[in-house]
Amino acid sequence: MTDQQKLIKDCLRGKPPAQRQLYDQYAGFMLGVCYRYTKSMEDAEDVLQEGFVKVFTYLAQYKADGELGAWIRRIMVNTAINYLKKHKRYQTELLFSDPALHPVSADNPEVDLSAKELAELIRQLPPGFQTIFNLHAVEGYSHVDIGKLLGIHEGTSRSQYARARALLISWIKKNDIDSKIESYARP
Amino acid sequence: MHDHDFEKQVHQKMEELQLSPSYTVWERVEEKLHKKKRRRIVFWVPFLLAGLLIGGYYWMQDGINTKQAETFSTNPVSSPAHSAEKAPVTTETNVGTPNPKPSLVATSLQPAARIPARIKEQKQVASAATLPHAAPLSPELGETNKAGKNKGDRAQENQPAIVAVKTPVEEKKSEEKKSAATSGTAEEETGKVVTGAVILKDPSAATVSTILPLREPAQGISASVPAGELAARTIRLTTKSRFHWGINLELMKTSVNKGSLGKLFSQSLAAADQFSTPGTIPGNVGSTVPGPSAIQAATGFSAGFFLNRELTSRLTLSTGLNYALFANSVMIGSSRSSSSQFFNSTGIERYYLAGTSITGSKYTNKYHFIELPVLLQVQLNRGKLPVIWEGGLSLSRLLASNALHYNSSVGGYYKDNSLITHTQVGVLTGLQIKAFANARFPVLVGPQIQIGLSNLSAGTTSERNHLAQYGLQISTVIK
Numbered sequence: 001m002t003d004q005q006k007l008i009k010d011c012l013r014g015k016p017p018a019q020r021q022l023y024d025q026y027a028g029f030m031l032g033v034c035y036r037y038t039k040s041m042e043d044a045e046d047v048l049q050e051g052f053v054k055v056f057t058y059l060a061q062y063k064a065d066g067e068l069g070a071w072i073r074r075i076m077v078n079t080a081i082n083y084l085k086k087h088k089r090y091q092t093e094l095l096f097s098d099p100a101l102h103p104v105s106a107d108n109p110e111v112d113l114s115a116k117e118l119a120e121l122i123r124q125l126p127p128g129f130q131t132i133f134n135l136h137a138v139e140g141y142s143h144v145d146i147g148k149l150l151g152i153h154e155g156t157s158r159s160q161y162a163r164a165r166a167l168l169i170s171w172i173k174k175n176d177i178d179s180k181i182e183s184y185a186r187p
Numbered sequence: 188m189h190d191h192d193f194e195k196q197v198h199q200k201m202e203e204l205q206l207s208p209s210y211t212v213w214e215r216v217e218e219k220l221h222k223k224k225r226r227r228i229v230f231w232v233p234f235l236l237a238g239l240l241i242g243g244y245y246w247m248q249d250g251i252n253t254k255q256a257e258t259f260s261t262n263p264v265s266s267p268a269h270s271a272e273k274a275p276v277t278t279e280t281n282v283g284t285p286n287p288k289p290s291l292v293a294t295s296l297q298p299a300a301r302i303p304a305r306i307k308e309q310k311q312v313a314s315a316a317t318l319p320h321a322a323p324l325s326p327e328l329g330e331t332n333k334a335g336k337n338k339g340d341r342a343q344e345n346q347p348a349i350v351a352v353k354t355p356v357e358e359k360k361s362e363e364k365k366s367a368a369t370s371g372t373a374e375e376e377t378g379k380v381v382t383g384a385v386i387l388k389d390p391s392a393a394t395v396s397t398i399l400p401l402r403e404p405a406q407g408i409s410a411s412v413p414a415g416e417l418a419a420r421t422i423r424l425t426t427k428s429r430f431h432w433g434i435n436l437e438l439m440k441t442s443v444n445k446g447s448l449g450k451l452f453s454q455s456l457a458a459a460d461q462f463s464t465p466g467t468i469p470g471n472v473g474s475t476v477p478g479p480s481a482i483q484a485a486t487g488f489s490a491g492f493f494l495n496r497e498l499t500s501r502l503t504l505s506t507g508l509n510y511a512l513f514a515n516s517v518m519i520g521s522s523r524s525s526s527s528q529f530f531n532s533t534g535i536e537r538y539y540l541a542g543t544s545i546t547g548s549k550y551t552n553k554y555h556f557i558e559l560p561v562l563l564q565v566q567l568n569r570g571k572l573p574v575i576w577e578g579g580l581s582l583s584r585l586l587a588s589n590a591l592h593y594n595s596s597v598g599g600y601y602k603d604n605s606l607i608t609h610t611q612v613g614v615l616t617g618l619q620i621k622a623f624a625n626a627r628f629p630v631l632v633g634p635q636i637q638i639g640l641s642n643l644s645a646g647t648t649s650e651r652n653h654l655a656q657y658g659l660q661i662s663t664v665i666k
Contacts, residue, residue: 032205115200118197
């Protein structure tokens with residue numbers, strides 16, 4: 001029995017030290033996930049807390065053939081989506097527009113930002129854009145899946161993504177230019 | 188640069204993102220998990236209790252039924268009490284060798300599981316072997332039997348038949364009463380006919396009834412009644428249980444008795460511990476300290492459940508489990524940190540000066556006990572309001588206490604549970620009036636008094652103090 005299997009077994013038995021160990025192992029990374037979907041650290045921690053309660057409640061349903069981290073991550077993403085749906089401040093109307101009007105640009109700039117900086121830029125996207133961008137670009141969900149998850153049309157997801165991507169790229173470029181100007185301005 | 192390079196970069200960067208959650212997140216997770224666990228436990232407790240109660244009830248009932256079945260079957264039909272005196276048709280039954288393996292099948296009215304099959308077999312065979320006469324209550328069945336087997340026999344073998352057994356004397360009587368039986372009164376006299384079975388009432392044991400269904404032939408019984416119609420009998424007992432349980436509550440005045448009953452609950456009772464005389468503060472010659480305050484009775488209560496076993500119609504043995512709160516109060520003065528040698532040696536950090544009714548404040552000494560009483564109850568009269576006297580012993584164990592003890596050398600009260608005898612034996616007696624005796628939940632109300640036989644003060648003291656209480660008890664029989 002591997003250490004992780006033993007850890008899971010102990011968590012299933014409700015042993016607090018094992019639960020704490022599992023939490024410590026994944027909390028940092030999962031908070032990063034929650035952080036990308038929310039607008040404040042408080043909300044991110046709320047999602048993290050709800051997510052871990054679900055993890056421990058439904059741990060018996062975890063099948064050992066998959067990676068535990070990926071399973072927990074899925075729970076966190078779903079918890080985050082539910083959280084956004086529940087709270088009015090995250091509810092924005094996602095209007096359907098023809099994806100053809102907003103084609104995904106072929107622009108693929110170099111991202112010279114740190115993980116935290118990039119995450120901050122993603123969080124500045126409007127809530128709908130932010131969610132769809134995270135789901136597609138980071139989690140790798142297809143637009144069909146995103147449509148099902150958010151209850152929107154697949155085309156809406158595509159067009160919103162294209163607009164989110166374009167917006168983010170423009171910010172990244174601007175950020176790049178600003179940082180270059182700043183570096184030139186230094187004595 | 189390739190397509191989706193931007194997405195790859197974003198994905199890669201985001202995989203690196205790690206943040207430190209604040210400590211409160213884990214605390215909240217832990218709290219929610221704990222709550223869920225508690226909720227699960229709380230959810231199951233009522234079901235568990237209900238299961239235990241139902242299981243216990245059926246177990247008890249089954250035991251009683253088995254015992255009753257045994258008693259009944261040992262001499263089931265020799266008494267006129269078990270005969271169907273007014274059977275419309277009587278038939279002769281010759282007894283042959285007993286059936287070694289009679290098969291028993293329960294009717295729809297009688298779940299076979301209620302009486303262990305082994306006992307049913309043995310006892311019913313015994314009863315069949317001693318049957319001098321048997322009489323089918325169904326006229327159709329009787330006629331069929333007289334004629335021997337006909338085409339209906341096979342069909343009826345698997346049907347419950349109505350049969351009662353008779354002694355020769357009863358048979359004669361039944362002839363005399365035949366007309367009454369045919370006029371429809373037989374049912375009332377012999378028992379209640381229910382869906383092809385008859386319940387025979389037993390006058391000698393008024394609460395016992397039997398159902399006698401027939402299904403398969405019994406070997407060794409040759410009679411005008413086909414053997415197949417008579418052999419198997421299932422006995423259904425609607426016996427009144429000898430066990431009863433219920434809940435009880437007692438509100439009481441409790442105090443400490445210093446020996447004689449005459450001083451019980453006396454207002455001027457002195458402090459009930461080994462340090463009962465005023466003393467002097469060590470090193471302060473001539474400086475007297477207040478004596479112990481009088482102990483006042485206080486209100487306590489006990490609550491729990493009881494289990495009664497009827498020994499005879501008037502005598503009952505009762506036991507149970509109660510939580511009991513005994514209390515009394517003393518007057519204490521201000522709190523002091525302990526500087527005297529006595530307190531230092533005992534490790535006690537604070538004590539209270541003895542107080543008076545003017546200067547002091549009231550302190551209630553509480554003793555929490557779990558109590559196991561064993562009582563004998565005697566019903567003194569019959570009628571609508573039976574009066575029951577009860578008396579017995581009570582074994583109790585101290586769970587917790589905040590009682591203060593007086594030390595005359597410093598004139599103060601302090602807490603030390605090692606000075607209390609944790610296991611107490613008491614004697615108790617009381618009267619109870621049983622109201623609504625015939626109702627589903629009879630209520631018993633009456634006074635009760637209890638005196639502790641054990642010394643409350645533990646240790647080397649020669650002082651004898653006993654817990655004492657009197658109060659009003661109310662209880663109800665659930666089943």
